Amino acid sequence: MAAEDEALVGGMVNAGAVVRRGELVERPAPRNAPALHAHLRALRARGFDAAPVPVGLTADGREQLTFLPGDVALPPFPDWAMTRSALASVGSLLRRLHDAGAAATVGPRADWSPELADPEGGPMVCHNDVCPENVVFRDGRAAALIDFDMAAPGRAVWDVAMTARYWVPMLDPGSAATLYPAGLDAVARLRILADGYGLAATDRAGLPGVIEQATEVCRAFVARRVADGNPAYLQALAERGGWERWDRVQAWLADHRTAFTTALLS
Known part of the structure; x- marks a missing residue:
């Protein structure tokens, strides 16, 4: 992980493998990333701005998405x-x-x-x-x-x-x-x-x-x-x-x- 990367915590499936790099989030790409990315783009085209926008896939099998600022509740839930x-x-x-x-x-x-x-x-x-x-x-x-x-x-x-x-x-x-x-x-x-x-x-x-x-x-x-x-x-x-x-x-x-x-x- 580069010095400027910020590890994002939460979840169990991808625990420890999700990082923020500026305005992007990079995480392991699911096997069906093309279908998911197409769906996320379709949601955005229909005016739903409350989901990440896919940016691309890396050569080492990770996906890049836009970062959504805000607060996320982690267990034990506050x-x-x-x-x-x-x-x-x-x-x-x-x-x-x-x-x-x-x-x-x-x-x-x-x-x-x-x-x-x-x-x-x-x-x-x-x-x-x-x-x-x-x-x-x-x-x-x-x-x-x-x-x-x-x-x-x-x-x-x-x-x-x-x-x-x-x-x-x-x-x-x-x-x-x-x-x-x-x-x-x-x-x-x-x-x-x-x-x-x-x-x-x-x-x-x-x-x-x-x-x-x-x-x-x-x-x-x-x-x-x-x-x-x-x-x-x-x-x-x-x-x-x-x-x-x-x-x-x-x-x-x-x-x-x-x-x-x-x-x-x-």
């Missing part, structure tokens, strides 16, 4: 990132992304990451990884999204469900306490996210079930990396309660499905 107004702004930003991307051409599924993709597919490209580390805040509001590596075609409600997992969060209180401030009301916060997004009534009714489906996909994602011996995922699994935690979360979601649905539709 109080300022978990306010109700911050949550509503995340929903609003996700809706802006979807509105801009609704008319974009969706390429063949082979061009997209299957890792966190909607199993049912869909007509639009979802981000699929709107976790706190991938949202840039300015003045207390979600202003931009980064790290589109997991993007893939899916349903809009799938992206809302994946976002809810991280931002409500959709975790039992014991699991949430590991990374989140105490006292977050998951039932009320799911409604705030849905309202911020402007989620339609038909999707609200099905959202709790889609969140359960998304949780299963995320568990399989972690299981694959643990099976491959990925040290970051092995450590995180051990520190956060192992597979018993995943069992507890999934049971908690099922037990609270009616409460979530009632709050969403009230």
Whole structure:
């Protein structure tokens, strides 16, 4: 790393491999970088200015993107990132992304990451990884999204469900306490996210079930990396309660499905 480079922290997949060089960010290029770069350019052409602009690919397999200034919440997540107004702004930003991307051409599924993709597919490209580390805040509001590596075609409600997992969060209180401030009301916060997004009534009714489906996909994602011996995922699994935690979360979601649905539709 050159002396003028600034290492950017956060995330697990590219931890330690992302640097800022002036107004550019350089990071490992995903295998489907051409498809992702085309999508990001299409979003910008449709007026969505809240995502990085691709600059190019280097000879050693890295990608260059424009740097987006602002604040990013890192675990354990600070109080300022978990306010109700911050949550509503995340929903609003996700809706802006979807509105801009609704008319974009969706390429063949082979061009997209299957890792966190909607199993049912869909007509639009979802981000699929709107976790706190991938949202840039300015003045207390979600202003931009980064790290589109997991993007893939899916349903809009799938992206809302994946976002809810991280931002409500959709975790039992014991699991949430590991990374989140105490006292977050998951039932009320799911409604705030849905309202911020402007989620339609038909999707609200099905959202709790889609969140359960998304949780299963995320568990399989972690299981694959643990099976491959990925040290970051092995450590995180051990520190956060192992597979018993995943069992507890999934049971908690099922037990609270009616409460979530009632709050969403009230």
